[in-house]
Amino acid sequence: MKDNKENNFIDNSKIIEIDVKNEVEKDFLEYAMSVIVSRALPDLRDGLKPVHRRIIYAMNDLKITAESQYKKSARIVGEVIGKYHPHGDTSVYEAMVRMAQDFSYRYPLVDGHGNFGSIDGDGAAAMRYTEARLSKISSMLLKDIDMETVPFTDNYDATEIEPKYLTGYFPNLLVNGATGIAVGMATNIPPHNLREVNNAIIAFINDENIEINDLLKYIKGPDFPTGATMTSGPKTENAYLTGHGSITVRATIKTEKVSDEKERIVITEIPYQTNKVKILERIAELYRNKVIEGLTDIRDESNYKGIRVVLEMNRNANIPLVIKKLYKFTNLQVNFSINMLALDEGIPKILNLKEIIKFYVRHQIEMIIKKSQFEEKKLKARAHILEALNKALNNIDKIIAIFKNSKTTEIAQESLLKEFGFDKKQSKAILEMRLQRLVGLERSKIEEESASIQNRLKELSKILSSKEEQNKTLIERLKFVSDKFGDDRKTQIILESQIEIDDEELIADSQMMITLSKNNYVRRLALDDFKSQKRGGKGVIINSSAEDHIVIAKTGRMKDEILFFTEKGKVYKTKAYNIQQFTRTSRGLPIINFIDIEKNERVTAIVPIKTQKTKFEFLFLITKNGIGKRIKTSDFGRVNRYGKIAVNLDDGDELVAVVPITGNDNIIIGTKLGKIVKVGQENFRVLSRKSRGVKSISLSDGDFVIGACSDYKNDFLLTVSERGIMKKTLISEYSKIGRGSKGVAGMRINDKTGLFSTMFPVRNTDELIMISSIGKIIKIGLSDINVQSRNTSGVKGFSLDENEYITANCIVWNKEPKDGIKESLIEEEVLDDEKVKTMKIDTNILDLEDEEDI
Missing domain, CATH: 2.120.10.90 (DNA gyrase/topoisomerase IV, subunit A, C-terminal)
Structure with missing residues (x-):
């Protein structure tokens, strides 16, 4: 009995008293920050959330690029969750599907092959059926990633490394936008036109004191992949000035003449992130409830070329009134909330347009400097070798004599150091030099390469020492991206006053x-x-x-x-x-x-x-x-x-x-x-x-x-x-x-x-x-x-x-x-x-x- 009592004895000295309130707050804050940083919010530098970044990096690591063949989506998802993203395969596949949808992304980052869903809300086919590869523009997010431009960190089990962010050679955060719900905060950044954003960035580079209203002369507003029409005015300007606000987006609706006395209504574009089928169901409901009168038929004639929804009306229908009611009572007109929240060095911040551009320029200048430093280091190392090769070719007889008289490689390296001052890397290069280098043509190639390297080193030196050259390099890159991947604006713009609908207008x-x-x-x-x-x-x-x-x-x-x-x-x-x-x-x-x-x-x-x-x-x-x-x-x-x-x-x-x-x-x-x-x-x-x-x-x-x-x-x-x-x-x-x-x-x-x-x-x-x-x-x-x-x-x-x-x-x-x-x-x-x-x-x-x- 005594032993049992001793075994059941609790040592009170080992009990630590804590405040439950403080402990819950601390744990919840840790959880919240984990969700914010590791899941829900995009990074300012590449505009990607962790799951999207890991998908793109894994596909690049597997060589599933725009130039390669398509690979099964299941293969890609398995690579991502096995190496970098220890979560369910569904979340990874859904993220990849969204990056492949041209109605979700203004410039899709994944090139999908197969059924990747539709604007009607249809889901994608199972990952075992679909195939994918990176899109061409994704290469600009990964370019020069192997040139010590971005830091790498261990993956979840420390068996692999992954980049903390990508080089992001185009402004993906503004161009493709981002949506995400974290703990206690959410982000909703609309997509924009690539050319407009790049032109605004160039304007900022040329004048860092430029006002946001002047930037809006370049960026007219969001440019949605589904087109439609958006408002422009004080509300839009305020959203870009403060980082949060809203704009009104409405469908593109036109009328077609059927006869002298009859017209039909045709919907050709719908607002971003709206479901076409649900819109049609809502229109039918309004007709049943007699909110919309004169409707005789609804036909969805949409195909791969685009959206075309036809509303047949009788000859007595009040077409302008019906259109106003469609805008008022359906998702053919919606308010798009803007909340430009992103991570800056792991800290969530609401930023206005100028701040986002400023941080992006800062990141790109950093990429230019790191790339230049890496390239300079590589070129200097190569120039160092070429100098030794050129010197060895000029003294080839002595070099051969040293090789003949040396019993081991180490002795030969020491002899080269004493005779010509070659270090270990130069000596190794000379020892590995092939006899074909003795040909005159090969000798001239070495001289040309040396001259080319020296010219490039001078250019890199200018870039590294001059802010003006760094800006010039960035502007050239932005212009290249605009020329190669840019396109015309899809979303038309009208004044806010033109889109407001007074309740009395809806009354026949x-x-x-x-x-x-x-x-x-x-x-x-x-x-x-x-x-x-x-x-x-x-x-x-x-x-x-x-x-x-x-x-x-x-x-x-x-x-x-x-x-x-x-x-x-x-x-x-x-x-x-x-x-x-x-x-x-x-x-x-x-x-x-x-x-x-x-x-x-x-x-x-x-x-x-x-x-x-x-x-x-x-x-x-x-x-x-x-x-x-x-x-x-x-x-x-x-x-x-x-x-x-x-x-x-x-x-x-x-x-x-x-x-x-x-x-x-x-x-x-x-x-x-x-x-x-x-x-x-x-x-x-x-x-x-x-x-x-x-x-x-x-x-x-x-x-x-x-x-x-x-x-x-x-x-x-x-x-x-x-x-x-x-x-x-x-x-x-x-x-x-x-x-x-x-x-x-x-x-x-x-x-x-x-x-x-x-x-x-x-x-x-x-x-x-x-x-x-x-x-x-x-x-x-x-x-x-x-x-x-x-x-x-x-x-x-x-x-x-x-x-x-x-x-x-x-x-x-x-x-x-x-x-x-x-x-x-x-x-x-x-x-x-x-x-x-x-x-x-x-x-x-x-x-x-x-x-x-x-």
């Missing part, structure tokens, strides 16, 4: 309709949801809540600014696209979600205003009691969220209609009992927002104003009653009179028609939308309605139930006629069984200058 300026219910629920609807019907139809359901019927409907365009006027004379504003779109049976959302209207306020007029045009310089406002005023549209250019006063109202009065006018048109005012007044707007002087206005129409007892419109570029006035009776009359039938008059009958009102509902100035190409109290809607083409006189009742437009009535109307303005034929009047039965007089009226359709004039 298509026609839409806004509806507002009695309980202030608002929504936006697509007009395509409603098909035209013959007049007298029963319509379709538009509102799921009959108790909350629609009281206002207004058509416009998606990019219009929508003014909401309330009965209290206030105005609120928002963009049409800000109002959420719903299906035709949805209720919508409370209007408070879009404008900050007060709880007790009620919207009585909705006016779309086009921001692109200033043709409608004025708005005409009229109240229920017939008080009207003209005001500048620009007064509502800025409306804050809490609204703005549009008109001051008398007690008991309320704002009922707002009409955009140009300044030259007439204003038509209608009342509930069917009275209509046409007044020239010159009768209304321009007033301020807070003014009251003037009397516009005299009202009979029990009558009040229900609406107004202008006759701008319209021939007809359409009147509609509460019971869905409609009538189209020539505007010219209404005489222009002064303000304040009682007006004339615009529609014969009776029990069958119901009270007057609304009126619109129209053309034959337009369509009328009527909405009933139980949530039904009908859209009717006005070319189907014949012209009648103003004192008739009209024709049935909407077939309503007994207790059903019209609550909202609006006009869809169409640019093109539905049938293109002239309208002629015929007799038509009216509700009061009167005959409409037959009139010969020329109703040629007016050609508008612009659809947006309406």
